[in-house]
Amino acid sequence: MSQQRQGSTPGNTGAVPAFPDLPEATIARLPEYLRALHNLAETGSETVSSEGLAAAAGVNSAKLRKDLSHLGSYGTRGVGYDVALLIDQIEYILGLDQRRAVALVGVGNLGHALAGYDGFASRGFRIVALFDADPEQVGQALNGLTVRHVEELGRAVVEEGITIGVIATPAGAAQAVADDLVAAGVTSILNFAPCVLAVPAGVDVRKVDLAIELQILSFHEHRKASLTALPGGRSPQAGNQEAVGS
Amino acid sequence: MSQQRQGSTPGNTGAVPAFPDLPEATIARLPEYLRALHNLAETGSETVSSEGLAAAAGVNSAKLRKDLSHLGSYGTRGVGYDVALLIDQIEYILGLDQRRAVALVGVGNLGHALAGYDGFASRGFRIVALFDADPEQVGQALNGLTVRHVEELGRAVVEEGITIGVIATPAGAAQAVADDLVAAGVTSILNFAPCVLAVPAGVDVRKVDLAIELQILSFHEHRKASLTALPGGRSPQAGNQEAVGS
DNA sequence: AGGCGCTTGTGAAGGCGTGCACAAATCGCG
DNA sequence: CGCGATTTGTGCACGCCTTCACAAGCGCCT
Known part of the structure; x- marks a missing residue:
């Protein structure tokens, strides 16, 4: 929806990396990553793999890696991501450093x-x-x-x-x-x-x-009920196995 | 995320129209349409055009028509949609008829x-x-x-x-x-x-x-602030002119 | 020093959603 | 009865997002 480009010329290596224009879908997930990272930091973890962080945030690991790569992330191949560094990065991007x-x-x-x-x-x-x-x-x-x-x-x-x-x-x-x-x-x-x-x-x-969230749940209830009632819908394996994205 | 098919064989014409498998994005908008329709019903409107209902719900009219067409909607060309009928339809789909x-x-x-x-x-x-x-x-x-x-x-x-x-x-x-x-x-x-x-x-x-919603807003605040501060970002025309989708 | 296992970062493909633009259909009026 | 105005329903193209699969890079162990 906003395809205006940034002033970041390719090869830009300034101290503050201009402002990355992240996909909206990525932005919406950053807070969730941040919460998971804070949890990990509390348990003493210093690094996380994309797999581990993705599990904690409830997303696909490939998606998480792509999201983090968008903000020029600093992960180390073979090791993972530095938890403290990543927290700082995401908080900066989200503008949370200024209360x-x-x-x-x-x-x-x-x-x-x-x-x-x-x-x-x-x-x-x-x-x-x-x-x-x-x-x-x-x-x-x-x-x-x-x-x-x-x-x-x-x-x-x-x-x-x-x-x-x-x-x-x-x-x-x-x-x-x-x-x-x-x-x-x-x-x-x-x-x-x-x-x-x-x-x-x-x-x-x-x-x-x-109320909208409840209505969406109600729809799925209605759908599930009608499926189990129908002769065709034999297995109740419908639905998403994890949290539905907001 | 769930590409399993429904038991609705093509050509199915049962009394209850099997269960339409609506796109998730459409489902998420139905409650908003419903709210707008209730408002219209209170003001005494008997019919609405897709343009009018779309404005009341804050979406594109083409999107609204496509959404309604998915649930086999009953609109009348040249006239619009029957407000009361559409309310019943959506409430049935969402399973709101059963409290x-x-x-x-x-x-x-x-x-x-x-x-x-x-x-x-x-x-x-x-x-x-x-x-x-x-x-x-x-x-x-x-x-x-x-x-x-x-x-x-x-x-x-x-x-x-x-x-x-x-x-x-x-x-x-x-x-x-x-x-x-x-x-x-x-x-x-x-x-x-x-x-x-x-x-x-x-x-x-x-x-x-x-808190996640606030963090997303914070990101946009941060972005807007850094754009106006940058020499390249002269016009503050960034941002969406309407409500951001949830 | 060299090799091996592990993990990131990304190219490519596929699917989904959006919006345009237009054909089809309906009503009202002359 | 026919015509024009109006509005729905939808084919199509485009772009975003997701997901797979793999090359590139890093550390550790021998």
């Missing part, structure tokens, strides 16, 4: 959980501001932060250096919040509201809809 | 939110049982349900006719819970724990990792 400030809008049911989710902090993300439109919610303390009114969003984004916005509002309010975030200069949005957001070019939106 | 019983394991931070998330009930999913391993949590009432100890999981799954399990435990406990679910006969799992689950063939696992 990112996140704003969370909507502290309802889901927002509460997100505000307290420790999986964010442990990956280098820090929620620095909470907002809500409901006066009932405004003012309450939550995880060390005070919920502010959504009108203050614009100012806070600039003052706190926020680069990522998380929308956990009802669907009806999501577009207005997105507009506010974009107006304030946020260029990355994680949307939990079940609706499509319209944003200008240059702004990235990722959507997570919990 | 599915869901078990939720782990009522910590995230589990609490999931238990109270009304987006599930409105799509035909009903959480009928809550479990946790922490004695502190067991016994508490949550959304009209009492949290039970995870040891009772196996019995409850059978008694309550549970077909889908949701894992919202810490990573360390997830595999054991998955094993219990599978042993009890559950064949669909939605995993929120940040780890890879090993399950036998025939069991579908979908994974949602909130």
Whole structure:
């Protein structure tokens, strides 16, 4: 979708290797590799083979090698990958070395959980501001932060250096919040509201809809049920043997 | 990843149209279409053009037509799609006509939110049982349900006719819970724990990792920042103009 | 020093998904 | 009754992603 080339002339050997334009599919897997690598580092492993890391991340080993080769990886043939080095590489590529400030809008049911989710902090993300439109919610303390009114969003984004916005509002309010975030200069949005957001070019939106995942599972349940019921479907060997990619 | 064929012989014209084996990418979009259709139905629309529905769902109209054609859709040329009929079709395909019983394991931070998330009930999913391993949590009432100890999981799954399990435990406990679910006969799992689950063939696992989504956004932030900083990257026109596919 | 086993990195092939562009079909109106 | 406007359904080509298979490289052991 973005085939513009980089300024990296062939033979470029600068200290910072320009910016590699990785396939989107590869990017989506890097966080999983990173998690597996952290686990390995905790167990004391200094190197991993592509086979071992692939197993820990739940992917094909060839795919993992190709992914890592895209970011000019430093593996050693006959040995494997240096765990610590690879962690640094991937964290640099993902921009996790600079801790990112996140704003969370909507502290309802889901927002509460997100505000307290420790999986964010442990990956280098820090929620620095909470907002809500409901006066009932405004003012309450939550995880060390005070919920502010959504009108203050614009100012806070600039003052706190926020680069990522998380929308956990009802669907009806999501577009207005997105507009506010974009107006304030946020260029990355994680949307939990079940609706499509319209944003200008240059702004990235990722959507997570919990109900959609269940519906996809429901489809497979339905399919499996109809197969076992049919005379033709004799062996229940359908389905994927491993986690389905997101 | 699963190229085994279905038992649907070509020329099959049974009353129930065997089971269409839809592309995985299509299945993942059907819930989004369904949501858009429900919105349209509420506004009183009786028919939609592929163009209109595609806009509401945030996809290309050609893609939408191809998706719908896969499930042998009933559109009328020159007119569009019958909203009510299409809703029924998609809900049947997704197996949403039969309300599915869901078990939720782990009522910590995230589990609490999931238990109270009304987006599930409105799509035909009903959480009928809550479990946790922490004695502190067991016994508490949550959304009209009492949290039970995870040891009772196996019995409850059978008694309550549970077909889908949701894992919202810490990573360390997830595999054991998955094993219990599978042993009890559950064949669909939605995993929120940040780890890879090993399950036998025939069991579908979908994974949602909130932190991974943020890391992908972080990558794009990093990329955008390095582009604007580079002398070559003059126009900030990079990025996708619409929501990024999950 | 030489050979052997192991592992990475990659060329090539195949499959899947996307999007264009157009033929086929339906409705409404004169 | 026929014609034009409109919209679906789909053949086709293109590009991305995955996977296999193997050459290239590295370390260790003799």
